Amino acid sequence: MLPLNISLPAWLSDQLAAEPTHFPSLEARMELVIRCSQQNFRKATGGPFAAGVFEKQSGRLVALGVNRVVPCHASIAHAEMVALTLAQQSLGTYDLGSADQPEHQLVVNGRPCAMCFGAIPWSGIRSLVIAASGDQIESITGFDEGPIHPDWQAELRRRGIEVIENILAAEASRGFQEFKESGGRIYNGRGDRPEI
DSSP: OOOOOOOOOHHHHHHHHTSOSBOOSHHHHHHHHHHHHHHHHHTTSSOSOEEEEEETTTOBEEEEEEOOHHHHTOTTOOHHHHHHHHHHHHHTOSOTTSTTSOOEEEEEEEOOOHHHHHHHHHHTOSEEEEEEOHHHHHHHHOOOOOOOOTTHHHHHHHTTOEEEOOSSHHHHHHHHHHHHHTTOOOOOTTSSSOOO
């Protein structure tokens, strides 16, 4: 049987070793995520997305994931899925919101796609922080973010998950623009430019 293998790029551990362990502000957390998203496509190790799981109150970085879809041949290897899985495995729990855990926050450089949105309530996080909107991602890059509930923010809040949007959205959008201008691969399912 083949093992499930989603590896992280070598540069990421070096990058994180040079960073502080705690990021006290939302902006500092997002700056880290945006830096890593840009490094990921500049170094040709994946798409222009990164996500971090932080302890909400202390700002301690628990895990950081980058998009690894193309290099790992895995459509599920979106940054959010990688970060959530790394956090869960490092803490030894599938539920980042259990009573014995501090509240966790997922910080992403763009609104999660339909797949990643579906994983958020199951993960146990208590807070979602977003830079660029789904519309910005699609219009700049051409990625198909999939169908998402029109009241997605309310759906998350109803489940006890705080939603904070537009944190450094312009900076994240510049990264997506750079990715597009660099000729980065748009790796949608059903071909690079599916009809929606």
